[in-house]
Amino acid sequence: MASRTRRHGAPKAARDGSRRPRLPLRLLLPVLVLVSLMAMLMLRGYVHSEILADHRVQPPAPTDRVPEEILEGGPVIDTRGGRTDSLSVPDHRLVLTFDDGPDPVWTPRVLDVLKKHDAHAVFFVTGTMASRYPDLVQRMVDEGHEIGLHTFNHPDLSFQSKERIDRELSQNQLAISGAAGIRTSLFRPPYSSFADAMDNKSWPVTEYIGSRGYLTVVNNTDSEDWKKPGVEEIIRRATPKDGKGAIVLMHDSGGDRHQTVQALDRFLPGLQKQGYEFTNLTEALGAPSAHSPVRGLDLWKGKAWIFLVQAAERITDLLVVGLAVIGSLVIGRFALMLVLSGAHARRVRRKGFRWGPPVTEPVSVLVPAYNEAKCIENTVRSLVASDHPIEVLVIDDGSSDGTARIVEAMGLPGVRVIRQLNAGKPAALNRGLANARHDIVVMMDGDTVFEPSTVRELVQPFGDPKVGAVAGNAKVGNKDTLIGAWQHIEYVMGFNLDRRMYDVLRCMPTIPGAVGAFRRSALQRVGGMSDDTLAEDTDITMALHRDGWRVVYAENARAWTEAPESVQQLWSQRYRWSYGTMQAIWKHRRALVERGPSGRFGRVGLPLVSLFMVLAPLLAPLIDIFLLYGLIFGPTEKTIVAWFGVLAIQAACAAYSFVLDRERLAPLVSLPLQQILYRQLMYVVLLQSWITALTGGRLRWQKLRRKGGVSAPPGMDAIPAQRSVGAMDGRRPVG
Structure with missing residues (x-):
């Protein structure tokens, strides 16, 4: 897997105003793959008389014009x-x-x-x-x-x-x-x-x-x-x-x-x-x-035709096998998620359930920030309203929009600003970890807002000494747009059900960057945050598993994050996630053969992540390719019935996940449209990630443009007005 040290910000050409003409390969290559597969299917349909065939038979006609x-x-x-x-x-x-x-x-x-x-x-x-x-x-x-x-x-x-x-x-x-x-x-x-x-x-x-x-x-x-x-x-x-x-x-x-x-x-x-x-x-x-x-050109045309038809036949056979595989994976994943997520909810919600002794000691909250001027004030104010004792470290990673100055000007007690030259998110988190005062460290994004109880709920699993990290419940804060509503469905139905399932299986693959907590000693044992991959959150989670720590999910530790609001930004984010996940799987591949406490993750977690998060999305376009084929070339009626049947199953699963997560069902109205449009975009993104991985390409860490649209959740206590910088707990910010 290709990897590189990442830096926030735009390429130099974009910063100095020059523009280089470039082909949109990130779109072209995946689309070419999908179009080629569809072309192979159409060719196969043509030579099987499923396309352009005419089965009409002329009834007898008069014969007076025949000699x-x-x-x-x-x-x-x-x-x-x-x-x-x-x-x-x-x-x-x-x-x-x-x-x-x-x-x-x-x-x-x-x-x-x-x-x-x-x-x-x-x-x-x-x-x-x-x-x-x-x-x-x-x-x-x-x-x-x-x-x-x-x-x-x-x-x-x-x-x-x-x-x-x-x-x-x-x-x-x-x-x-x-x-x-x-x-x-x-x-x-x-x-x-x-x-x-x-x-x-x-x-x-x-x-x-x-x-x-x-x-x-x-x-x-x-x-x-x-x-x-x-x-x-x-x-x-x-x-x-x-x-x-x-x-x-x-x-x-x-x-x-x-x-x-x-x-x-x-x-x-x-x-x-x-x-x-x-x-x-x-x-x-x-x-x-x-x-x-x-002879000559006519012969080669004929041979080329036979070659293409034979290729279409073999590729179609492989696609049918792939369709059976993805169908089994989808059904298997749904079954596992529904059964195990329900078991998880029953376990953590039963009367008297406790992870161990209540965790009341203060924790350090690390907020890496790069050009988060539009969001950082909401983020910090939500943290100061926490009902658990915390210190807040905002690590300004070379921002050029005054992010650090905004935090300093707020003058809030218990909030420190650490400045560093632009070095990337992992470096910022490691800098914050080195300056943290407490044994439990919470990490979040600079565009995320916590509820007052988030930190308290997030750290309670550390009452179990075997727990090394806790995943919180990341939610979409800007879900009033169509793209936001689709991501909201994805977060609730996919990510959170997944985390419940992996928690029960004891092989959680990812602590979300928006809301996660770690034992400081566990992070130090695995070397802190790494910049080997584009998914540092997945990388560190897998490293903790391999070191023998347990990683769990805290459903009530809710965090509201600003999801991308444009197709371009969504594409960039998911491309990074997909490619970074592949890098992390490749980096930790030796877990498959390791024994001891870390062996469970290698035997169960890594194969499941590879199947459900890499292989299944790669094969998932086959469902829609065959759907399109069936709609156009038949049997149309059966295809439509099958599609609505699958949609009904998905709707039922989505409704269950929303109820489990105590969410209103209204956003599910857009589920059919999500299946038609949003899912196809995710297919192309994943194909692009596969192409990048297989060709050894390199990918920059891309900063998303924030609008600061996620404010404090309803019911949060008001934060006192801004104070002077000197009032920050009697200390000057670290620079």
């Missing part, structure tokens, strides 16, 4: 070059034809029977099947059989425009060229029958097909094997009378063809004994071969 010589002629119709010729197969010659293949199950069996009895046939293949099973097309050619076109998607051409007919022919040829390196001049229309079934709708199509250089082949002996009438009946219907030649229609695809294979194995030797020859069509007619080699 008599066609209606009364043979099964081979030649309209090339303006001709109107009808050809028949000579006596004692049989041309076996197989439609709709190749099929991966039945075509090899048909080919085996033909090879066994030294017989040849004509396979009229569709482009969809030839694209999916090119090896079978190559085998047909290698074993001396002829190939004919049967369109790409098997539509009734009587309904189609000339442009669609041309596309069906050219794409069918493209598939055959890529599969076997040949072109063919033979064509059989879908849903065709005998020559006397030609009518005013199909005849113009036949004429146009001839103008494109193709010989139209129908049949005059139909085995009707698709009806599965039984082996004996198939043989009877396929056998011509009085030694006449015939073109026999059979199928090697489109369903169960075991009767066709069995009938063929008896039909061939039986008629060979009667003097029949089973030859290719051009051999039977004494005509030049229907095949011609394809």
Whole structure:
């Protein structure tokens, strides 16, 4: 994992006013990945006749415009070059034809029977099947059989425009060229029958097909094997009378063809004994071969097409597996969260529950601040109103907006300001830790507001000597906007339920930077806050687990934080979180094999975090990709029902989490819109994080622009008016 020491602030180019043109790669690469996956699905749908397929069949039409010589002629119709010729197969010659293949199950069996009895046939293949099973097309050619076109998607051409007919022919040829390196001049229309079934709708199509250089082949002996009438009946219907030649229609695809294979194995030797020859069509007619080699650009186009189709097939198979995996992960996570979060709530809310002796000694509150002028006064005033004895250390990390001066001018008792050159949040926290006077240290963000009881509730778990850190209940303070409401749902439904679950499992992965408490001795044992990752809160939490400390969740230690209010800021924040989490997992990967007190986190916590916070979000876009696919290409009704079913489950889980967290249910009105818009944004952010991680890219720590919109929660006591700097507990701020 790539990591770097981070500094607050904008790049130098932005500070000095210059701007460098740059491509929005953070958006481009993830979107390209999602678009590529969707393109693969669409290609797969196209070659499976799920997209642009036309299954209409033209009813019989009048025949007065069809020439008599066609209606009364043979099964081979030649309209090339303006001709109107009808050809028949000579006596004692049989041309076996197989439609709709190749099929991966039945075509090899048909080919085996033909090879066994030294017989040849004509396979009229569709482009969809030839694209999916090119090896079978190559085998047909290698074993001396002829190939004919049967369109790409098997539509009734009587309904189609000339442009669609041309596309069906050219794409069918493209598939055959890529599969076997040949072109063919033979064509059989879908849903065709005998020559006397030609009518005013199909005849113009036949004429146009001839103008494109193709010989139209129908049949005059139909085995009707698709009806599965039984082996004996198939043989009877396929056998011509009085030694006449015939073109026999059979199928090697489109369903169960075991009767066709069995009938063929008896039909061939039986008629060979009667003097029949089973030859290719051009051999039977004494005509030049229907095949011609394809070379140059056309050959490479065909091979490229086959490659793309094969890639789409394999990628789609992987996506389906991924969809099953993400479905299992989502259901498993929901089940774990609901069961274990309920167990956590019952445990900590039962009458008489205590972590240990009440914690009443003073604590140090560290507030790292960089350009928090709009927020810092609300933050500090909320701390001074605490009902637990505290000292407040505001560590100004090289702010340029007067953050330190604002705090100093407030003149509040028990509040100190520590100044340092800009060095990043971990360095600021370590500086505050070195200056803290008490054994328990609370850490928070400079844009966060505490309730009067927050610190008291946060430190009570330290009554248990095994507890090394406590996660508080971070809440969105600016949830009156749509983006804020979506994040509010995410915080309550996701983060806090997660923390309850991980608390019960004793493998809490993250102490939120907005509200967390630590034993000073525990922090010192693991070396303090590290800048190895972009998620120092996750990093330190994992380090504490590996050192054998217990990390718990205090649901009543509420803190109100200012969530990003624009898509850009939200993107920057979540990108940092996602990438930082990956870095922390990679940094602490040895926990998987460690034993002793830290082994539980390695055996349970790290795998769960990797599954739920890294792998699951990576695969989660598959749900919406297949949803979009189903909405557009079907089955639309079932897709809509499934989506609303999943939404109902999510709504029920969200309502449960809101009730558990004692929140009003009104924000859940925006849940459907969150699932449609907000979740997709998070997908792209995570994909970007994966790309950054895999390519070894570097990421700057980005400062969010604050508006200072989170004020003290209702019911907080008013703070006395500002005092002089000299009144700060009789001490000057540390500089």
